Amino acid sequence: MFHVTRSSSTRLFYAAYALLTINLISVSSNAAARPLADKAGWGADLGITVGFTQQQSQFNVDDDNAVTTNLSNSGKETRGGQLLPLARLDFTLDSLKTQYYVGNSRENVGKGAFQIEVGGSHQFEDNSILTLAYFPKLPFIGETWKDPYLTNQTREKTDETAQGGRIKLKNIAGSYLDVQYAFADSDIDTELSGSSLAQLTDSDRSKLHRDAFYQRVTIDQMLSISDNVIIQPGIMYTHANAKGEANGHDEYALRLQVIYWKTRHLVTGTALYGRLKASIDNPVFNKREKTDRASLFALYKYKKPFNLDNWSLMAIGFWGETDSNITFYNRSGAGLGIGATYEWR
Template sequence: MTTTQRLTTLLACTFPLLASAPSVANGNFDPLQPGFSGAIAVNVGVAGGSSQFNTDDDNATTKDLNNNGDSYVSAAPMILGRLQYSFGDTAIFIGNSPDQIAEAQFQAELGVVHRLYADNTLTVALFGNVPSVDETWEDPYLTGVDRDTSEQTVMGGRVALDLNVPIPVSVSYAIADSEIDDDDIGNSLALSASERSLLKRDSVFQRATLDVSIPVFANLSLTPGVQYTVRDADGSAQSHRDKAVQLAISSSLRRHSFTATFRASQTEYDEANPVFDRKRDSDNVGIFAVYNHMGLFSWQNAMFNLMAGYSESDSDITFYDTETFFVATGVGFRF
C-alpha cells in the first residue's frame, strides 16, 4: 500500500463519524427515516510513520532485514460519502457504516440495515477493496534492489446486531478473504520449498467483536469492548490469533462532540518465521480521537471535524515493527 493509500484509509475513518455525528448532536435524528439520505465529506490530512510494507518508491529498497523500513510523511485529500434509501424499518446503503468507527476502521460496503423490535437493529453487509488500490511487496525480503509490488484483493462480509437493552450492546462477526496476485515472498532467499510454504500470505480472516455502552452522565459515555481475530493463512508462519481490548470515551454538548478510543492487543503466531527463526508475536497499541462541530456556518446539516491517531506495533521481529500517525481535518454535509 502506498503512502497516499495509507493516508486515504486513515482519512476514510472520518466519514463514519460524520455520518453518526448528527445523531449525537440531535437526539431526534432517525437514521432509518423513510426516503433517500446520505452524507459527503471532504478531508485533508497528513500521515507518516515507518513500515517495511509501505510501498512508496522511497521505501522500495531495504539494505537488510534488520530494520523496519524508512520513515515517510505524506499529505492527501479525500472525498467520502454514503448513500442510503430507507423504507422505514429497512434501509439499503452503499458507503461507510457508523459502527465501524469504534475500531477506527474503514471499508466501503453494500448492505442492509433492518430495525427489529424496540429499536434493535441488524446489519448485513458485503465489502471489498477497490481494484488497483491495495498493494504489497511481491517479495518483502528482497534486499539491495527495488522491490516489485503486487495487488492485494480483499472480499468479505459482516453481520452486526445492536441491542437497545438498558445498557446498549453491540455484537458483530466478519469474515474476509485476502489474496495476493504475485506472492513471491522468500524467493530471494536460500529457503527450501517447505520453508517458503510457511510464508504464503493468502488468508481467511475472521473477527468477532463485543462492545458495551455505559452512560456515565447525560453527555458522557464509556464503551469498553473486546475483539478476537483469527487469520488462517496458507502459510502457518503467517497465521495468528489477535486478542484486543479497547475503551471509547464519548462526550457531546449542544453542537459539539468528542470521541477518543484507546486500544491494545496481543498477536500470537502459529509457527516461527523461517527467515528469522522466531515467531512474529507482537504487542500493539493505538489511540484515535475526533472532534465534531455540527451547524458549521449556521448550516444545520454542515459539520467540521478534526481528528488525530497514533498506532504502534512492537514485534519480536524488528522487520515487522510499525509506527503510524495522522492528523486530518475536513468539512461534511448531511442530506
C-alpha cells in the same frame, strides 16, 4: 473492519473513515431507541479530508521505502499528504425500521475501521438492530511488495485485494450490548515472498504465503456516564488462517471509545491494545512472531459552521505502533487531518 495484511495496516490514515462518518452517529443516551433515519427515502453523506501522515514499516509501498539493506530494520520513515473523498448513499423505508446503504459503514464510527460496503439494517420492536453487509473485492484498495524480503534491490509492487462481510446485532434486547462477526478473504496477486533468499527451501517459502482468511468476533457494551458522555468498552478476537502458516495468527484486543458532546461540539476518542501470536515459527527469522499493538484516535466535530445547515467541520489525530519480537515487523505511524462533510436528508 480488518487490518487485512501488514501493508494495509500501515496505511495509517484509515481514521479518515471516522472523520467522514461521525456525523452519522446518534450520541444521546437514548440513541438506541431512535429510528434508523428521521424520515423515509433517500439520504446521502459526502465528505473530504486533507491530511498528513508519517509512517514506518517494511510493508509501506512508498517509493522511498522500496530498497532495504537488511532484514533487521523496520523500514524507512516516510511522510506525505493525502486527499480522501468518501461518500455514503442510503434508502430508508416508510416504517423507518429498515435501511439499505452503499458506501462507508456507520457501525464502526470512531474506531478507525475502513471499508466500502453494500448492506442493510433492520430495527426490531425491542430496539435491537441487525446489520448485514458485504464489502466487494476492490483492486485499487491496496498494494504490497511481491517479495518483502528482497534486500539491496528495488522491491516490486503487487496488488492486494480483499472481500468479506459482517453480521452485527446492536443493542441486543435494549441492553446496549453489541455483538459482531466479520470475515475477510485476502489475496496477493503476485506472491514471491522469500524467493530472493537462497537459504530457504520450497517448503520454507510456502510458509510465507500471505493469502489468508480472517475471522473476527467483537463484543461492545455502551454505557451512559452522564447526559453528555458515553463510553463503549469492547473486546475483539481475530483468527487468521493463512495459506502460509507463518502468517497465520491469533490476536486478542481491548478497545475503549469515549464520546462527549455539547450543543454543536462533539469529541470522540478510541484507544486500542492488542496482542498477536503467529501460528508457527517464521523460517526467515527462525522464531515465532509475537507483537503488541496499540493505537489512539481522536476526533473533534463542529456542526453548522457559520450557521450552514447540514455542514460540519472536523479535525482528527491518530497514532499507532506495533512492537514485534522480530524487528522487521515493527511499524508505527501518526496522522493529522481536517475535513468537512455535508449531510443530505
